[in-house]
């Protein structure tokens with residue numbers, strides 16, 4: 139194992155690498171656009187700053203696009219603008235080719251003219267109505283014939299696995315069942331787009347996982363576009379075809395979950411999507427495509443490869459932070475008198491058993507304290523010396539604000 143890693147570490151980076159390519163977006167451009175949002179701005183009355191700033195994104199037919207971000211970043215506002223529950227100050231929204239909002243033309247279709255289904259965090263199932271009456275409600279409001287209402291309600295309930303519960307009243311259902319009824323009610327009008335605002339956050343962890351899976355299967359079967367809102371990154375990564383990560387009303391990056399995890403465009407994305415360990419290092423070589431070879435501080439023969447995210451790039455001699463995902467570090471007991479080359483040493487100061495893994499607080503030579511994930515079948519003793527083996531490549535390098543003298 140060590141031999142493989144070492145030979146890889148020694149492979150020089152291509153000095154003439156292609157110039158830095160623009161950030162990938164993973165746009166599913168061959169699919170048909172279900173919703174196109176262009177340059178939306180929204181400031182609520184009485185607020186001094188906009189809740190949404192120049193927001194543009196597409197949702198394609200047959201995909202789950204997720205708006206992810208911290209509380210107050212503008213996710214619900216975006217969904218409400220798409221639904222027609224709020225009017226933007228500027229910008230356009232199209233459903234397919236059809237404009238539903240064009241602020242310059244003073245066009246804004248009413249919510250019931252947009253053919254969207256919505257599911258919210260609170261299921262909003264009316265307690266005085268049966269399941270069938272709840273699901274039939276949007277059709278009755280649109281004056282569908284009685285026979286068609288019955289057929290559609292039956293189909294929608296079957297779709298969410300609630301056939302047979304037609305006559306039950308809302309309060310006699312579990313949280314998960316109520317949420318499935320809310321899904322059936324949102325789907326019964328056969329909308330072009332389904333808008334989901336934190337639909338699972340009232341459910342317990344187990345049920346949330348089950349519902350995630352059900353929504354994924356439902357989406358595959360129906361092949362409709364879903365715009366999904368969550369602040370839970372696990373939910374976003376597992377459920378979405380693409381994610382738009384927002385902060386302070388601005389989309390920071392959009393693309394596949396893998397793209398955001400592996401190629402975050404800035405520190406906010408890096409730290410919001412998954413965990414990142416920061417090691418200090420010095421750039422040995424760099425090429426025009428932004429690839430770097432970096433030696434770890436405290437272990438000069440531990441050289442890793444990655445890509446720079448410092449604005450303006452990096453040159454040899456620069457001090458940087460190396461962003462390493464926790465699963466890319468292996469923690470080993472320090473056996474023997476000399477550490478194999480390509481590793482960095484440390485001391486496991488504390489070990490926290492958290493079930494699926496053990497989290498070690500490691501004082502790393504020349505670095506400071508880093509939390510490392512370990513495998514529960516091969517634990518390392520608290521207080522013992524350890525060796526850390528970093529994956530050779532695929533890391534990110536970030537501008538260092540310090541001269542690393544504080545270590």
Ligand SMILES: Nc1ncnc2c1ncn2[C@@H]1O[C@H](COP(=O)(O)OP(=O)(O)OP(=O)(O)O)[C@@H](O)[C@H]1O
Nearest residue numbers: 182183185189208209210211212213214215216369
């Ligand atoms: N009706 C309103 N009037 C005034 N300000 C509002 C209104 N609704 C939202 N805001 C403000 O707009 C910003 C974005 O709110 P929004 O509800 O869209 O955030 P969010 O991302 O959905 O947050 P959360 O994860 O907490 O639901 C916040 O600063 C919020 O205080």
Ligand SMILES: [Mg+2]
Nearest residue numbers: 213214215335
């Ligand atoms: Mg919200």
